Amino acid sequence: MNRSISRPSLPALEHKAKWLSLLLLAISLHVFEAALPSLGPWFKPGLANVVTLLALIILGPSAAAMLAIWRVIVGSFLIGTLFTPTFIISLAGGVAAAAAMITAWRLLPGITLIGVSLIGALTHMTVQFITVESLFIHQQALYYLLPPLLLLSLLTGWINGGLAAYIVSRTEDSD
Amino acid sequence: MLLLISLAAILYAWQWIHYEVSAGPAMIEIYHDKVLLAQYPFPQPGRNILFDAEGALGISKIFIDSKGVHFSSSPCTTQYCVLNGHHSESGDIIACVPNRILVTIKGSRINSGHYDAIVE
Numbered sequence: 001m002n003r004s005i006s007r008p009s010l011p012a013l014e015h016k017a018k019w020l021s022l023l024l025l026a027i028s029l030h031v032f033e034a035a036l037p038s039l040g041p042w043f044k045p046g047l048a049n050v051v052t053l054l055a056l057i058i059l060g061p062s063a064a065a066m067l068a069i070w071r072v073i074v075g076s077f078l079i080g081t082l083f084t085p086t087f088i089i090s091l092a093g094g095v096a097a098a099a100a101m102i103t104a105w106r107l108l109p110g111i112t113l114i115g116v117s118l119i120g121a122l123t124h125m126t127v128q129f130i131t132v133e134s135l136f137i138h139q140q141a142l143y144y145l146l147p148p149l150l151l152l153s154l155l156t157g158w159i160n161g162g163l164a165a166y167i168v169s170r171t172e173d174s175d
Numbered sequence: 176m177l178l179l180i181s182l183a184a185i186l187y188a189w190q191w192i193h194y195e196v197s198a199g200p201a202m203i204e205i206y207h208d209k210v211l212l213a214q215y216p217f218p219q220p221g222r223n224i225l226f227d228a229e230g231a232l233g234i235s236k237i238f239i240d241s242k243g244v245h246f247s248s249s250p251c252t253t254q255y256c257v258l259n260g261h262h263s264e265s266g267d268i269i270a271c272v273p274n275r276i277l278v279t280i281k282g283s284r285i286n287s288g289h290y291d292a293i294v295e
Contacts, residue, residue, distance in 0.1 A: 085272050086253065115177050122181060136272050138208045141279045144196055144266045147189030154181055 019055065019063050023070055026051035030075030043149055045156050048075075049120055052098050053113065053164040058171070061102040068098035085136055092131040097124035113168065114161030121157025125149055196266040201282040203244050205237060208275055215239055217280060218263075230274030237278060244278055246271065 008016075029048040036044070048071055056064035072094045076087040100123035101116050108115070126146070133142050201217045207230050215224060217239070224239040225247070233250035243263030246256040249271050256271035262280060269278045 084252075089272070118177055118181065132270070132272055136275055137206075137270055137277050138275075139206050139277045139279075141204075141206075141268055141277065141281075142270065144192055144268055144279070147185050147192060150185045151182075151189075154178065154185070158178065 019059055022051050022055050023067055026071040027075045030071055031078050034079045046121055046160055050160045050164050053117055056105055057168050065098050068094045089128050089131050093124040093128040096127035113165040117161025118157040121153040125153040193266055196281055197283045199282040204279050206277045228276045230276045232274045235271055235274050235276045
């Protein structure tokens with residue numbers, strides 16, 4: 001009996017390999033950030049968002065969205081916070097940031113990577129607060145903390161966007 | 176451009192929130208979810224208070240003295256609330272998300288004894 005085995009094309013395999021490489025990098029950064037000393041309540045530099053941004057530019061929107069979801073799931077499993085409030089807050093922030101970056105990249109012509117990263121960082125922080133307020137604390141007083149943390153997000157979003165732009169330019173040079 | 180617009184909006188929101196929070200005498204409020212568990216005038220001159228706040232996981236111990244307020248212990252695993260340290264400024268908050276406890280400082284210290292009198 002003849003059975004034809006369908007093999008994935010080389011470009012499809014390359015796409016998967018790149019996605020997995022970026023996912024591993026994002027998970028490593030997620031774990032690394034969890035091990036960093038606290039820079040303040042609920043504040044992290046958001047280095048893993050750089051990888052989501054790279055996935056968006058290199059592999060496209062759906063790959064970036066899936067990467068954001070799997071990064072939080074596997075990263076939280078490794079640091080022991082899976083299905084805890086920390087996981088839910090991370091997942092909500094990560095997915096919302098990815099969705100905002102994808103939307104900005106597709107709908108705003110001429111936007112730079114720094115602009116996309118700024119939108120992602122601000123969305124990430126805001127959605128984290130909304131998640132905490134609506135699911136866990138139920139006190140609007142929480143939002144007192146939001147403006148100073150948004151200012152820090154602007155800074156990290158700008159740095160992360162610059163980092164992503166540099167990596168993309170080096171990748172294009174080497175191609 | 177996006178950076179400047181965001182910066183201006185955030186600074187305006189911060190200023191507005193600070194103005195709203197600073198109204199009235201300074202009080203420390205301790206919440207579990209929507210329930211106000213305790214409310215103390217701040218600062219507490221020469222008096223220390225250790226409040227047991229019953230949360231979703233157990234009891235968070237909250238210590239108030241003349242210098243400020245802090246979580247002295249918490250049943251959560253992350254201990255971010257304890258590591259957060261002392262807070263003493265109007266608008267400061269400390270939250271223990273796993274135990275669902277929130278501590279806020281509202282109002283201005285000027286109105287509650289930080290100065291003996293205000294003379295014009």
